[in-house]
Amino acid sequence: MSIWTSFWDVIWWFFWVYVFIAYLMVLFSIIADIFRDHTMNGWVKALWVIFLVLCPFLGALVYLIARGRGMAERSAREQQQARSETDAYIRSVASTSSTDEIAKAKALLDAGTISQGEFDLLKSKAMAAG
Numbered sequence: 136m137s138i139w140t141s142f143w144d145v146i147w148w149f150f151w152v153y154v155f156i157a158y159l160m161v162l163f164s165i166i167a168d169i170f171r172d173h174t175m176n177g178w179v180k181a182l183w184v185i186f187l188v189l190c191p192f193l194g195a196l197v198y199l200i201a202r203g204r205g206m207a208e209r210s211a212r213e214q215q216q217a218r219s220e221t222d223a224y225i226r227s228v229a230s231t232s233s234t235d236e237i238a239k240a241k242a243l244l245d246a247g248t249i250s251q252g253e254f255d256l257l258k259s260k261a262m263a264a265g
Contacts, residue, residue: 158191158192158195161195161199162187162191162195165195165198165199165206166184166187168202168209169183169184171209172205183198233262236257236261236264240257241254
């Protein structure tokens with residue numbers, strides 16, 4: 136056995152490990168999508184899971200062909216909902232009241248950092264936002 140044979144055996148092994156990990160990622164995505172879909176009843180979900188267990192590659196391929204578009208739509212909808220919730224949380228935590236904004240602007244005016252016109256502009260923006 137030469138060194139080249141063992142080298143290509145290692146390359147071949149890495150290839151199959153990559154394929155196996157990619158398959159697991161697809162399988163977990165499909166299973167998550169099955170349980171995320173609220174239009175399917177429990178029996179249909181159970182049949183899909185059984186099909187995926189008994190015929191893994193064929194089951195994954197059939198699922199992706201038959202329900203791939205809906206899978207993408209459900210995933211996009213879930214990501215949009217998560218983004219909206221995150222944005223709402225950030226706004227609730229990061230926002231300051233209009234009173235705080237006006238107080239900060241007044242401190243800048245008193246320190247001479249901004250002019251009276253700039254203070255009036257900041258005050259009107261704070262009042263409009265509040």
